[in-house]
Amino acid sequence: MTAIIAARNLVRAYRLPGEGLLGRRRRLVAVDDVSLELDEGKTLGIVGESGSGKSTLARLLVGLERPDRGTIAFDGATISNLPERALRPYRRAMQMVFQDPFGSLDPRMRVIDSVAEPLDIALPGLDRDAREARVAATLAEVGLGTSALRRYPHQFSGGQRQRIAIARALITGPRLLVADEPVSALDVSIQAQILNLLVDLKLARGLSIIFISHNLGVIRYLSDHVAVMLRGRIVETGPTERVFGAPEHPYTRALIAAMPVLER
Amino acid sequence: MIIVENLSIRLGELEIVRGLSFTLAPGEVLGLVGESGSGKSMTALAVLGLLPPGMRASGSIRFEGQDLLRLSERELRAVRGRRIGMVFQEPMTALNPVMTIGAQIAEGVIRHGLADAAGASKRALRLIARVGLPDPAARLHAYPHELSGGQRQRALIALAIACRPALLVADEPTSALDVTVQAELLALLREIRDETGMAMLFITHDLAVVSRLADRTLVLYGGRAMETGATRALLAAPRHPYTHGLLAAIPRGNAHANPLRPMPGQVPELDRLPPGCPFFGRCPKGDALCRDVPPPPVPGASIAWCHRPEAAP
Numbered sequence: 001m002t003a004i005i006a007a008r009n010l011v012r013a014y015r016l017p018g019e020g021l022l023g024r025r026r027r028l029v030a031v032d033d034v035s036l037e038l039d040e041g042k043t044l045g046i047v048g049e050s051g052s053g054k055s056t057l058a059r060l061l062v063g064l065e066r067p068d069r070g071t072i073a074f075d076g077a078t079i080s081n082l083p084e085r086a087l088r089p090y091r092r093a094m095q096m097v098f099q100d101p102f103g104s105l106d107p108r109m110r111v112i113d114s115v116a117e118p119l120d121i122a123l124p125g126l127d128r129d130a131r132e133a134r135v136a137a138t139l140a141e142v143g144l145g146t147s148a149l150r151r152y153p154h155q156f157s158g159g160q161r162q163r164i165a166i167a168r169a170l171i172t173g174p175r176l177l178v179a180d181e182p183v184s185a186l187d188v189s190i191q192a193q194i195l196n197l198l199v200d201l202k203l204a205r206g207l208s209i210i211f212i213s214h215n216l217g218v219i220r221y222l223s224d225h226v227a228v229m230l231r232g233r234i235v236e237t238g239p240t241e242r243v244f245g246a247p248e249h250p251y252t253r254a255l256i257a258a259m260p261v262l263e264r
Numbered sequence: 265m266i267i268v269e270n271l272s273i274r275l276g277e278l279e280i281v282r283g284l285s286f287t288l289a290p291g292e293v294l295g296l297v298g299e300s301g302s303g304k305s306m307t308a309l310a311v312l313g314l315l316p317p318g319m320r321a322s323g324s325i326r327f328e329g330q331d332l333l334r335l336s337e338r339e340l341r342a343v344r345g346r347r348i349g350m351v352f353q354e355p356m357t358a359l360n361p362v363m364t365i366g367a368q369i370a371e372g373v374i375r376h377g378l379a380d381a382a383g384a385s386k387r388a389l390r391l392i393a394r395v396g397l398p399d400p401a402a403r404l405h406a407y408p409h410e411l412s413g414g415q416r417q418r419a420l421i422a423l424a425i426a427c428r429p430a431l432l433v434a435d436e437p438t439s440a441l442d443v444t445v446q447a448e449l450l451a452l453l454r455e456i457r458d459e460t461g462m463a464m465l466f467i468t469h470d471l472a473v474v475s476r477l478a479d480r481t482l483v484l485y486g487g488r489a490m491e492t493g494a495t496r497a498l499l500a501a502p503r504h505p506y507t508h509g510l511l512a513a514i515p516r517g518n519a520h521a522n523p524l525r526p527m528p529g530q531v532p533e534l535d536r537l538p539p540g541c542p543f544f545g546r547c548p549k550g551d552a553l554c555r556d557v558p559p560p561p562v563p564g565a566s567i568a569w570c571h572r573p574e575a576a577p
Contacts, residue, residue: 049442050413157530158300187299188469189546192513192526199519214442221515221524240518258447260472262514264499 002076004040004176004208005061005094009033010070012056030056031067032232038225040075040175043202043209045223045240047216047255053232054212058180061210062094063087075175092122095169097162099181104165105153112149115139115168122172138167141204142197159190166197170205177201178210183218195221216259220244228252265290265463266311266431270323273306273315273487278534280306280319281487288431293457293464295478295495297471297510299531303487304467308435311465312350313340328430346376349424349462353436355416358423359408365392365419366404369426376427391422395452414445418452425456432457435467450477471510475499483507486532486542488558493566503568503575506543541570 012031030053038044048054059065061072063079072080079090095118098104105114115135119126126134136146142163153161162182169177179198183191195218201207211222219226220240227237228249236249247253266288273281281303288294298304310321313332325332328347332340344350352358360368369391370384379387385404393400395418397411408416417437424432434453438446454477457464466478474481475495482492483506491504502508509527516522529546540557544550549572559571568574 049444159530187531188471188510188513189299189527190531192515192524193528195515195519196524196526199523216443217515220517221519221522223518254444258444260443260446260470260476262472262499262511263475264496 002040003037003073004075005210006037006073007061008035008071008073010035010057010060010067010072012053012060012065012067029232031060034070034229034232034234036227036234036237038176038208038210040208041202041206042224043198043211043222045219045226046210046212046229047214047219047226048229049214049255051231052229054229055180057229058096058178058210058212062096062176062178063091064096092118092172093174094176094178095172095174097165097169097177097179097182099184104168105161107153110150110152111139111156111164114153115164115171118168118172134171135167138171139164141170141201142167143193157190159186159193162186162194163197166194166201170201174207176208176210178212180212181214182211184213184215191218198222216244216255228255265327266465267326268307268311268323269326271307271310271325272322273303273310273319274322275319279487280534281310284323284484284489286482286489286492288463288465290430290463291457291461292480293466293478295474295481296465296467296484297469297474297481298484299469301486301531301534302484304484305435307484308350308433308465308467311431311433312344312348313337314344342376345372345429346427347430349427349429349432351417351420351424351432351434351437353440355413355420356408358420359416361408364405364407365411365422369419369423372423373426378427387426388422391426392419394456395419395422396448397422414441414449417441417445417449421449421452421456425460425462428460428462430462432462432464433467434464436469437466438473439468439470446473453477471499471514483510486537487534488542489561489569490543491566491568491570498566501565501574503562503564503566503573504543504570505547505549505572505574507568508574509546 010031011033013027013029016026016028034057046054060067067080071078074090079087112135116131139148144163183194202209213219223240226240226243227234230251236252247256269285271281271284296304309315311325315321321333366388369388373379373384373387389400389404392403397403397415397418438449468474478495481495481498483490485506490506491498502511513526515524527546532542538544538555541554541559544554553571559569561567561569562573
């Protein structure tokens with residue numbers, strides 16, 4: 001079985017402002033020799049603390065940033081060296097959802113236009129009725145009614161805005177969804193709704209998901225496989241229950257020990 | 265030690281908090297739990313006399329023989345920082361960026377007349393060591409931006425306890441931190457409570473944090489009390505459907521084995537609450553009585569403001 005996405009030896013470094021010793025520019029290696037693979041229809045959870053490089057890795061995987069070294073293959077085809085034009089069809093197949101849905105929703109655009117925007121780029125000739133029907137169907141899939149179509153993002157709660165952002169990510173029918181802390185800004189009761197929505201989408205669409213979070217509880221809930229990141233590297237990876245049940249790396253053990261567990 | 269009675273907070277027509285009552289004994293930690301719009305942060309600010317302009321508090325907050333709601337700003341300043349310390353989620357906004365950590369800690373100690381400059385500086389050094397900042401002598405002269413997020417929060421705790429307050433108000437003090445740092449800071453707060461016997465009003469959205477720190481818990485929703493009681497009892501057998509729903513929303517294990525059953529609907533907007541219970545509309549047990557009549561407190565293993573509370577198991 002070919003992996004839906006496979007990364008080999010990814011490296012991404014940034015120059016830091018200012019000069020280090022001997023006038024050399026200091027570098028921050030955000031992603032340091034990372035390899036991973038995800039089978040179609042499965043969910044990979046990437047867990048790490050702030051500065052672990054998990055968000056940079058997410059951006060590399062969907063092509064929002066280019067790696068300095070290493071390769072990324074989507075469904076068996078290497079895409080990390082493609083020019084922007086050739087990358088376009090893959091962008092449709094890989095979509096991203098962020099922590100702050102305001103970041104991906106233009107406050108001045110009605111929901112119908114925000115959600116349809118990726119579709120307008122992919123299928124510019126689509127007629128108005130077909131476009132609206134497709135948006136309405138996708139909104140229904142994320143639990144929003146047609147009354148949402150002509151409203152603006154500020155008229156929705158945080159959880160509803162995240163549903164809209166997910167609809168926008170789904171409208172082009174991607175095979176891979178990369179979600180970077182999508183529930184971290186949400187209230188507990190709403191967080192559970194969005195987690196279940198992602199589970200439903202995975203099952204209904206056969207969607208492959210890379211789910212990035214600092215929250216071990218939500219990682220464990222959603223993921224089939226887990227990768228633990230520390231300072232740009234994956235220090236442990238494996239099936240979720242194995243990693244949580246018998247963590248091998250000392251850092252994984254420390255993270256699990258620090259996890260706020262309900263005592264009662 | 266602190267007795268809050270019938271506290272309401274209004275912003276014009278909007279009732280942000282309604283009829284809240286709670287007490288704290290010395291050395292006790294009360295966890296104030298709620299989602300956005302629950303009124304938990306405004307309650308904390310009311311106790312500190314720091315409500316934003318336009319908000320009015322009524323009821324009473326009795327603390328060390330005076331009603332904090334009836335003090336002048338000048339009188340409040342003598343209490344705040346001295347008898348009541350405070351720690352907030354974002355230390356960068358609470359710390360002065362152009363003053364060294366040591367000077368900020370010493371300033372309060374001197375202002376409240378607890379020591380002279382030399383004594384205050386010594387106390388600052390001791391506190392910086394106590395909260396676990398590495399190399400305390402150097403940190404005394406460090407500026408906030410030179411510290412990591414977790415270190416800044418430690419510095420803020422040192423600042424908050426510098427005058428040995430009887431009460432510490434902590435609003436989501438660990439929520440922005442990495443889990444490993446969060447666990448260390450919760451342990452630190454517990455130790456300080458044990459050493460000094462100060463009481464703590466701990467505001468959080470996280471029931472797991474509450475379960476590790478709070479002796480008693482008060483659950484808020486839509487500005488009103490839902491349930492209160494000993495933390496263990498309340499979490500082991502919640503009597504209010506909202507507390508039950510909050511617990512059921514915490515992921516345990518994997519979706520295949522332990523699917524979540526989230527409560528439906530949205531966190532309510534305060535101007536759209538029904539006249540009765542604010543949880544009506546999302547509550548699986550809600551009926552016409554719940555919609556129309558505010559529920560009374562029903563005593564039991566905990567106190568639940570509910571027309572249909574769970575019986576004790």
